Amino acid sequence: MKKYIHVLSIVSLSVILLAVGFFIHEIVYAENFTQEEQAYIASKNTVKILVDPDWYPYEEIDEKGNYRGIAADLIALIENRTGLEFELVHTKSWDESLELSKKGKADAISMLNETPERRKWLIFTKPYYTDPNVFITRDEHEYISDLNRFIDETMVLPKGTSIEERLRTDYPKLKILLVDSEAKAIEMVDEKKADMTLRSLTMAAYVINKDGYFNLKISGEIPKYENRLRIGITNDDEMLQGILNKAIDSISQQELQSVINSHISLEYDKGFNYRLFSITFALFSIVLFIGLYWLKKIRSLNKALNERQAELIYLNEKVIESERLYKSILDASPNAIVMLDMKYNIILASNAAIDVLGYNGDNLIGENILQFFAEDEHLEIEKNIDRVFQEENIGTTNYRGRKNDNATIYEVNSRAIKDENGNSINLVSIIRDVTQRATLEEALEAREKQYKELAKELERKNISLSERVSIDNLTGIKNRYYFDERIKEEVDLAKRQKASFSLLLFDLDHFKLVNDNFGHDVGDKVLKRVTDAVSKIIRSYDIFARWGGEEFVVLMPNTTEAEAVPAAEKIRRTVEDISHPDIEKITISIGIAIWEADDDVDQIFVKADKALYTAKNQGRNRVIVYKKS
Numbered sequence: 296m297k298k299y300i301h302v303l304s305i306v307s308l309s310v311i312l313l314a315v316g317f318f319i320h321e322i323v324y325a326e327n328f329t330q331e332e333q334a335y336i337a338s339k340n341t342v343k344i345l346v347d348p349d350w351y352p353y354e355e356i357d358e359k360g361n362y363r364g365i366a367a368d369l370i371a372l373i374e375n376r377t378g379l380e381f382e383l384v385h386t387k388s389w390d391e392s393l394e395l396s397k398k399g400k401a402d403a404i405s406m407l408n409e410t411p412e413r414r415k416w417l418i419f420t421k422p423y424y425t426d427p428n429v430f431i432t433r434d435e436h437e438y439i440s441d442l443n444r445f446i447d448e449t450m451v452l453p454k455g456t457s458i459e460e461r462l463r464t465d466y467p468k469l470k471i472l473l474v475d476s477e478a479k480a481i482e483m484v485d486e487k488k489a490d491m492t493l494r495s496l497t498m499a500a501y502v503i504n505k506d507g508y509f510n511l512k513i514s515g516e517i518p519k520y521e522n523r524l525r526i527g528i529t530n531d532d533e534m535l536q537g538i539l540n541k542a543i544d545s546i547s548q549q550e551l552q553s554v555i556n557s558h559i560s561l562e563y564d565k566g567f568n569y570r571l572f573s574i575t576f577a578l579f580s581i582v583l584f585i586g587l588y589w590l591k592k593i594r595s596l597n598k599a600l601n602e603r604q605a606e607l608i609y610l611n612e613k614v615i616e617s618e619r620l621y622k623s624i625l626d627a628s629p630n631a632i633v634m635l636d637m638k639y640n641i642i643l644a645s646n647a648a649i650d651v652l653g654y655n656g657d658n659l660i661g662e663n664i665l666q667f668f669a670e671d672e673h674l675e676i677e678k679n680i681d682r683v684f685q686e687e688n689i690g691t692t693n694y695r696g697r698k699n700d701n702a703t704i705y706e707v708n709s710r711a712i713k714d715e716n717g718n719s720i721n722l723v724s725i726i727r728d729v730t731q732r733a734t735l736e737e738a739l740e741a742r743e744k745q746y747k748e749l750a751k752e753l754e755r756k757n758i759s760l761s762e763r764v765s766i767d768n769l770t771g772i773k774n775r776y777y778f779d780e781r782i783k784e785e786v787d788l789a790k791r792q793k794a795s796f797s798l799l800l801f802d803l804d805h806f807k808l809v810n811d812n813f814g815h816d817v818g819d820k821v822l823k824r825v826t827d828a829v830s831k832i833i834r835s836y837d838i839f840a841r842w843g844g845e846e847f848v849v850l851m852p853n854t855t856e857a858e859a860v861p862a863a864e865k866i867r868r869t870v871e872d873i874s875h876p877d878i879e880k881i882t883i884s885i886g887i888a889i890w891e892a893d894d895d896v897d898q899i900f901v902k903a904d905k906a907l908y909t910a911k912n913q914g915r916n917r918v919i920v921y922k923k924s
Contacts, residue, residue, distance in 0.1 A: 327541045335534045341382040342535070343401040344370070344526075345392040348385075349476055352501045352558040353406055353424075353524075356385060365497075366406040366524075368554040369423055369546065376542040388475075390455045396529060403535070404527040408457035417527035418536055423543045424524040424551070426495040427616075428458060431484055431503070432514040436491065438628045439515040442466055451480045451489035458493055461520070478502055485511060495522050501559055514627050548608035631726040634712070639664050639680060642721065651728050653698030664724075668705070669695040683709045684719045693729070704733040767841040769819055770826040778840035782850055782896055789890055797859035799849040800903035801866070801885040804915040806845040809878055817877045825881065828869050833862070848903075856889045856920055863887055863918040871916065882916035889920070 328336070346366065348356040354364035362370075362383050370381055384401045386392045396404045397416050409419045430439045439445060443466070451472045452459050462469055472489055474480050477498055483489040485508050494502075496513075503511055528536050631648035633641050641648075644659040652659070652667040665673050672694045682689050689709070696703035706729040711719040765777035773781075785796055803809075803825065810818040822845065829847070833839055838850040849866070851859055863885045870883045886907030888899045906921040913919070 327545070328538065332534065332538050332541075336378050336538065339379060339535075341380045342403055343384050344381045345384050345386060345396050345401045345404040347389040347392060347406065348387060350389070350406070350498075352497065353495075356383070360385065365424065365554055365558055368557065369551070370405060372546055372550060372554075373539060373542040376545050377538055379538070389453075393455055396527065399529050402529060402532065403539075404529075406524050407527055408522055409525055409527075410457045410460050412460055413457070413527060417529060418531055418533065419525040419527055420536055420539045421543050422523035422525050423546065424522070426497045426522040426524070427516055428493050428520045428522060429496050429499055429516045430491050430493055430514040431481060431499050431511055432491045433484065433487070434510050434512050436512075436514055438630075439491070442469070442517060445490070446470075448490035451483045451492045453477050453480055458520070462493070478506065481506070481508060481511065493517070493520070497555070497559060512627055548605045548612070552608070552612075628725075630728075631724075633659070633664065633724050633726065635664055635680070635722045635724065637684070637720070639677070648726070651726060653696070653703070667696055667698070669697055669701045671695075680709070680722060683711050683722055686711060686719065693733070696728075698728075699730075702730065703728060704730045770823055770841050772826050772830060773838065773840035775840060775842055778838065778842070778848055778850070779896075781838050782899075785850060785852060786890070786894070786896055786899075788852075790892070793892070794853055795855060796890050797851040797854040797856070798888045798890070798899050798903045799851065799859065799863050799866070799885055800842070800888075800900070800907050801847055801849075801863075801883045802907070803845040803870075804882045804884055804911075806881070809881070813877055821875060821878070821881055824873050824875065825870055825883075828873055829866055832865055832869055856887070859887050859889065860918060860920060867916065867918055884910040884915045885918045886910055887918065887920045 346354050346356065346362060351364050354362065354366035356362055373379070374381055381403075384392075384395065386395065392404060395401060399416075404417070406424070407413065413419075432439070446466065446468050447470070449470045449472055450462065451474060452462075453476055454473045459471060459473070462471065472483070474483060477494060480489075480492045480494065481499075481502050484492050491514070499513065502508070526539055528539070626646045628645055629647055630645070631651035632645040633648055634643035636642050641659045641662050641664060648654070648659055649657075654662070654667070656662075665676060668676055676694060679689050679692055692707050694705050694707060695701050696705045706727045707724055709722055709724040712721040712723060714720050765773055767774040782798075788794070789796055803821070806818065806821075809821060826839070826841070826847070829849075830839060833849060834851070836852060838848075838852075840848050840850075842848045851862065854862070867883055867885055871880055873881065875881065884907055886903045886905065886909070888902035888906060890899050894902075902921040906919045910917050910919040
C-alpha cells in the first residue's frame with residue numbers, strides 16, 4: 296500500500312511541478328517582448344509566409360493544400376509563442392517561392408540558408424534548425440575526403456539551393472547538373488546518371504529509407520558545409536526579425552527533437568539522467584514550498600537550468616552525431632582501417648578490412664596484424680610500429696602482403712592514440728591495396744627509362760645530323776649553309792653592340808688548270824691541303840667555310856682593318872708555302888670587306904667580292920681591302 300502511495304505522490308508531484316514550470320515559463324516568456332514589440336504584434340494581422348512546396352520532411356504543401364513538415368511544426372510553435380498568425384502563400388515550386396519573395400509578395404520565407412545572394416533582398420533570423428550536408432554516392436564509390444580529387448565527376452543538385460551557390464564559388468571547376476527535386480537528384484545517382492549529390496543528412500536519410508535506395512551510401516561531408524536553416528524576412532522588417540528571434544530562442548532542444556522524431560524515424564538511446572532529475576526535483580521543490588516570494592529568483596534559476604539542459608542535450612546529440620559520422624566514415628572507406636593494441640592485435644576494423652587483407656573469416660577482432668604480411672616483412676613492420684608508438688612520424692610505408700601469394704602491395708599510414716596522460720596506448724592504421732598502382736608505377740618507370748634512352752639517342756642523332764648539314768663533305772670545314780646563318784647573327788650582334796667585323800673572301804688562283812691538267816682527284820687533294828693549313832692559323836672563334844668550288848670565306852668577329860690585313864697576309868703566305876707532290880705551288884687572292892653600320896649581309900659580300908676582283912686584276916696572289924671609290 297505504501298508503495299502505491301509513494302508512486303501516487305511522485306506522479307502528483309510531477310504534475311504539480313510541470314504546471315508550475317509551465318506557469319513560470321509563460322511568465323518569463325511574456326516579459327521577453329518590449330512594449331514596441333507587443334504593439335507591433337497587436338497591430339500585425341497576419342504574417343504572409345512562403346515555403347518550399349516539395350521538400351518533405353522539412354516542409355511541403357500536400358495534395359489537400361495543408362502545410363506540414365518539420366518547418367510547419369516549428370512555425371506553429373513560433374505562432375504560439377508570439378501571438379502572430381502566419382498565412383501560407385501557395386506556390387508550385389521553390390523557384391516560384393524565391394521569385395515572389397524577391398518581389399516582396401510575402402513578409403517571410405521559411406527554412407532557407409543565409410547566402411550573400413539572398414542577403415540582397417532578405418534579412419534573416421537566427422537558425423532554428425541545423426543539419427549537416429553529406430555526400431550521397433553509390434556503394435562502389437570511394438570515400439570523399441577532398442572534393443577537389445573528384446572534380447571530373449558529376450554532382451547533381453536540386454535547382455535554386457544555397458549549396459549550388461556555394462559550390463560554384465568554392466569549386467568553380469566542378470560539374471554540376473540541376474534537376475527539379477531532391478528525389479530526382481538521388482534517383483540520378485542511383486541510376487548512374489550522376490556520380491554524387493550533396494544533401495542534408497535529414498533529407499538523405501528520409502529519401503533513401505522511404506524509396507528503398509539501399510545501393511546508396513553516405514560517403515563523407517565537407518567541413519563547415521551545414522544547413523543553418525532560418526526564416527528570411529523581406530522589406531528589412533527588423534521588428535519582426537527581433538520578435539521571431541526571441542520565439543526561436545524559446546524553443547527547447549526537447550521540443551525540436553520531438554518535432555524531428557514526428558517526421559523521421561530515428562532512434563536515440565539516451566538513458567536516464569539521474570543527476571539532472573535530482574537537480575530538477577530539488578529546484579522545483581523549492582519553487583513549490585517557498586512559493587511566489589521566491590518567484591523572481593526561481594525565474595533566474597529556471598532559465599539557467601533550461602540553458603544547462605539544452606547544452607547537455609546539444610552536447611549529447613553532437614556525441615551521437617559524431618559517433619554516427621565516425622561509423623559512417625569507417626564503413627564507407629574502401630580501405631582497411633584497423634586499430635591495434637600494443638601486441639599488434641586488431642581491436643577495431645572497418646568493413647572493408649576483411650576484403651583488403653584477404654581474411655577468410657567474418658571478424659578480424661583479436662587477429663594479429665602481422666599474419667597478413669609476407670614473413671620477410673615482419674621485422675621491418677614491428678620496428679616501424681614501435682617507432683609510431685614512440686610518437687615518431689614515419690610517413691607512408693609499403694609492404695608486401697600474403698594475399699595472392701605475396702604478390703599484393705600494401706601502402707600503410709599509422710598514427711598512435713594516446714590516453715589522458717599522453718601515453719600511446721593504441722595504433723590506428725589505414726591500409727590500402729596499391730598493387731595495381733605499384734605495377735603501373737613500375738611499368739611507367741621502365742617506360743620512362745626507355746624514353747630517356749630514346750631521347751639521348753635522338754639527341755645524339757640530331758647533333759650528328761646538325762653537323763652533317765653544316766659541314767662540307769670534302770674539306771671538313773663549315774659549308775655555305777652554316778656560314779649564311781652565322782653571318783646574319785654577326786650582323787645583328789654588330790648592330791646591337793656597335794662593333795665591327797671583317798669578311799675575307801678568297802679563291803685559288805688558276806685552279807681550273809689544276810683540274811683540267813691533273814684531274815679532279817688531285818684538285819680535291821689540293822683543296823684539302825689548303826683548308827687544313829688555313830684552319831690551323833686562324834683564331835678559334837673565326838668562322839672558316841667553303842663558299843663553293845675553290846672559293847672560301849673567313850668571318851673575323853671584332854676585327855678592324857688594321858687587324859684583318861695582317862691576318863689575311865698570313866693566310867696568303869701559308870697557302871703559298873704549301874708543298875704539293877703533284878703540282879707546283881698554289882696561290883690565292885684575297886678580298887677584304889670591313890663591316891659598316893649601314894651594311895646588310897648582301898652589301899658586305901658585294902664589297903668583299905669587288906676587292907677580290909681587284910686583287911685578281913692586279914696580278915693575283917695578293918690581299919686587297921675594299922675602298923669606296
